[in-house]
Amino acid sequence: MKNVRLISAIAAAVLLASVGCAPPEKKGDGEKTGSGAPAGQATSAADFGGMDGLVAAAKKEGELNVIALPPDWANYGAIIKAFGDKYGIKVNSAQPDASSQEEINAANQQRGRSSAPDVFDLGQSVALANTGLFAPYKVATFDSIPTGMKDPNGMWVNDYGGYMSIGYDSAKVPDMSTVNDLLNPAYRGKVALNGDPTQAGAAFSGVAMVALSQGGSADDIAPGVGFFTKLKQAGNFLPVDPTPATIESGQTPVVIDWDYLNAAQTKKLPTWKVFVPQGAVLGGYYFQAINSNAPHPAAARLWQEFLFSDEGQNLYLAGGARPVRADDMVKSGTIDAAAYEKLPPVSGKPVILTQGQTDTANKYLANNWAKAIG
Template sequence: MRHSVITIVGILVLSLVLGACASQTASEPAQPADAAAEAQEPAAAVEEPAVVEEQVSGPLTVLCGPQEDWCQAMTAAFQDQTGIETSYVRLSSGEAVARMEAEADAPTFDVWWGGPSDGQVEAFTKGLIEPYIPANAALIPENLKDEASGWTGIYVGALGFCSNQDVLDELGVEAPTSWDDLLNPKLQGNIAIADSRTSGTAYTSLYTLVLLRGEDGAFDYLKQLDSNIFQYTKSGSAPGTMAASGEVAVAIIFSHDCVKFREETGANLVVSFPAEGTGYEIGAEALIKNAPNPAAAKVWMDWALTPEAQAVAATVKSYQVPTNPETIVPAEAISLSQVNLVDYDSIAAGEAKSALIERYAEEVREGAAAPES
């Protein structure tokens, strides 16, 4: 299922922020003005499917992709509401797929919740995902789920630059507003980004550059950028903490994480976006094939799409845009309509991931081991 960025902005931003349920077809993407007009039409009442109430017991183990505190809050809320004993392990996307491959015959996890959907697509292509669409997926816009590969979107967020303004001032550099700005010699050793082999965030940046520059052009750019990189981290959000502490001037991360770190630390962090375009993630959930407790996993997946569950994010300062139109969008959330988003096809990104990561390891990291922290 492939959709244009106009559909993302038209349906997700206008429908969620304005609180209406505009509908459109994939074959005829709505223009922003058309989507706005549709959003003003009275929406037909949609009866929200209830979370399945049945005798399901634990334990449930969640492979969790977002921030640690969000994983904690979600599993605690689910256990309190359902009585199902629930635990989680937090892994970045690359780690998640590697762990699932290693455990394919006897999985540890039941459900993969969070992280860019291209990770779930890659796992599906490797036979690690059991296609399952929960009942509450009916509430989620069509362009934010894929029945064929079995994932359903839970949030959306744009990739951006997270800069420490104090460090930039010391260097005499403006906050970057293009990908080429990151090649400024004054930023040598002052940029952090995760490793694309371990991080879904970093892979989003890699695939975004492929879309903007072509594959060869993207790798030429990344090899130039390497001289300005202070550290490649394992986790996609870790560079943001480095920017907050003043260890680096610029972090390449999802913009909502920068907002979170600014609120939590009080650091003078600024969010900016490349004018030529940036990618975005559809954070998703999927059922793991041969899960030890698929019944509990399915209850989790249905519950996680409810407004109540999606509202947990804001309580821990995770300000992604939720996918359920009935969920209140946090005031702190980045307005995606103000960002030039590329036509990021998460299905194509997931299918291309293994080959691109192999090339990244050889040409950009030059055989260096993947980071462990």
């Protein structure tokens, strides 16, 4: 899953060796736009003379570097394949289990190299703290994206989202219906959070959701951190980053994660149940952006066009995620109606944190999370 991961010692050693020993590669300006300007300066397909020009420029680059996109996260495996097949562009997928912060770290560490990420898919807190790394670009469907879910200049755009949920294997633990149930001795050593909330978007939102259930608010996540302290003291908190493999094996029988990720587990594990806690409906969308130093700037822009097209949005939906253009696609009749009807039900008014609330929550987590679970 798309969260912070403990990379194996061997993999880490190889990565460090490659960074430390390989000669630096200078990033070129990529292909040219229709006006002859570098592709990295294009702010829409119109700069390439239209979509045909953008496609031609991207095909000439021939490659796209993505990062932190697990194939089982929001249907990214199918999305990457569909893009590659459609345009004949090789997609290099690096560190699929990296966290949002690790995406940014990779961009900074590999700046100027042909291996640097071309695009980002980030949790809100990390995205809004690093907008200086993004290149403005407006996709063809930009106007159909809700105003509050995009930067006015296209510096970043929400792509898909969902609601924070609790998933559990009903064959291994008792049924539950509230967050407080997690303190029950029956769940000793069984409750996992998807990552470190100081680095990973899903984990951050998990703590915020728990805060809502404990009397906190979008302005105050302290009760959420306090709950995890109680969970740790009760011996119920499991410090293991859940994956489809740990869920199927029974290692992580209870997982706090996005509804579309938890719901996806039911395909392989029929006993897996999912619910969005009433009174704690925490919604969130991921942020899509182009690396301003992308080594394949035309391909990066074509990737954005694909993700925000009806085809790309329906592919997110097929993975259980809620596409950002869903309302417009429902009105136009272009949404996959069958998949849309299968989304987990939600009752209650959703809470989505603002940038200011996210910043405040991040500061609190930075100062208190390690102490809470230490």
